[in-house]
Amino acid sequence: MKNMKGGVAVVTGGGSGLGKAIAQEAARRGMRVVIADVQAEAMNAAVKELRASGADAIGVLTDVTSAASVEALAEAAERQFGPANLVFNNAGVASGGPIWESTEKDWKWVFAVNVDGVANGVRSFTPRMLAAAAADPAYQGCIVNTASMAGLVTAPGMGIYSVSKHAVIAISECLYHDLDLAGDQVKTAVLCPSYVTTNISQCYRTRPADLANESGPTKSQLATQAISAKDLANGSLTAEEVASITFQAIEVGQFYVYPSPELLPIVKNRLDNIAAGSNPDIPYEDIPMFKERRDRLKEALAS
Numbered sequence: 001m002k003n004m005k006g007g008v009a010v011v012t013g014g015g016s017g018l019g020k021a022i023a024q025e026a027a028r029r030g031m032r033v034v035i036a037d038v039q040a041e042a043m044n045a046a047v048k049e050l051r052a053s054g055a056d057a058i059g060v061l062t063d064v065t066s067a068a069s070v071e072a073l074a075e076a077a078e079r080q081f082g083p084a085n086l087v088f089n090n091a092g093v094a095s096g097g098p099i100w101e102s103t104e105k106d107w108k109w110v111f112a113v114n115v116d117g118v119a120n121g122v123r124s125f126t127p128r129m130l131a132a133a134a135a136d137p138a139y140q141g142c143i144v145n146t147a148s149m150a151g152l153v154t155a156p157g158m159g160i161y162s163v164s165k166h167a168v169i170a171i172s173e174c175l176y177h178d179l180d181l182a183g184d185q186v187k188t189a190v191l192c193p194s195y196v197t198t199n200i201s202q203c204y205r206t207r208p209a210d211l212a213n214e215s216g217p218t219k220s221q222l223a224t225q226a227i228s229a230k231d232l233a234n235g236s237l238t239a240e241e242v243a244s245i246t247f248q249a250i251e252v253g254q255f256y257v258y259p260s261p262e263l264l265p266i267v268k269n270r271l272d273n274i275a276a277g278s279n280p281d282i283p284y285e286d287i288p289m290f291k292e293r294r295d296r297l298k299e300a301l302a303s
């Protein structure tokens with residue numbers, strides 16, 4: 001998709017981190033921007049920053065876990081600016097630790113945001129984008145879902161986050177196949193970043209009270225949080241760099257967006273094992289990040 005200038009971008013989770021950087025990159029490319037977030041204050045601040053830079057932007061308070069809320073977002077965006085050209089289903093939260101320790105409420109919350117959130121975006125926006133394509137042969141659109149490298153590999157303690165991001169990859173691939181049946185004006189892409197320094201380690205800030213756990217985290221969950229916080233702080237790319245890479249990929253119609261391609265050998269290792277019917281096997285000695293994760297978790301489980 002080449003013609004972004006003057007188009008409309010909608011970004012869920014646009015009040016912070018990757019979503020905020022994506023919204024800023026869209027504005028830099030001359031797009032009108034709709035920021036959707038469940039946190040009013042962060043969303044309003046992001047909109048204010050965009051407007052101060054001269055962009056045409058609005059905020060729509062949205063909870064992506066609610067189909068009605070995402071439908072209201074699609075309506076509000078279209079009413080304000082006309083049909084969206086780029087839709088970033090980006091809002092996401094994380095939770096880790098040994099998979100058997102995750103509570104029913106952990107599963108419900110992470111899946112509601114990371115999986116239902118993307119499904120709701122796809123359901124509300126795709127028909128509108130296809131209608132815009134039918135009405136205007138010059139219209140171009142792309143739905144970009146934020147997954148993660150955790151959607152392509154599995155590792156100790158990545159638990160339900162990894163499972164949810166595998167679902168985002170699968171939703172995106174299914175959307176790719178289905179959109180292929182409906183012409184060539186509406187595309188999709190899936191963003192698979194590795195660690196990026198954002199506010200995701202404080203994602204509990206948006207966890208609804210009715211999905212709060214009755215008891216605090218276990219030792220191994222705390223160990224996972226500490227390792228993840230360290231890995232996030234050491235992220236090799238900034239959110240702005242990931243946003244820029246994402247737009248370059250959209251421009252050339254690339255489906256899988258890999259801001260950290262140096263990690264792809266881990267994906268290949270996993271796929272080779274799957275194809276060979278071999279048991280899952282991470283080359284820990286070659287990947288210090290995963291080795292440390294495994295060692296710290298082992299210690300926590302044994303203590």
Ligand SMILES: NC(=O)c1ccc[n+]([C@@H]2O[C@H](COP(=O)([O-])OP(=O)(O)OC[C@H]3O[C@@H](n4cnc5c(N)ncnc54)[C@H](O)[C@@H]3O)[C@@H](O)[C@H]2O)c1
Nearest residue numbers: 013015016017018038063064091092148195196198199200
């Ligand atoms: N930071 C990383 O290292 C990393 C790596 C891979 C993938 N990701 C993915 O990137 C996406 C953005 O995360 P981030 O790292 O920028 O985190 P972040 O916490 O900085 O931003 C996430 C935003 O999503 C919003 N949000 C949370 N729940 C919501 C809901 N129910 N409805 C609407 N908005 C909601 C938050 O309010 C926040 O503004 C997520 O999908 C995350 O899984 C992040």
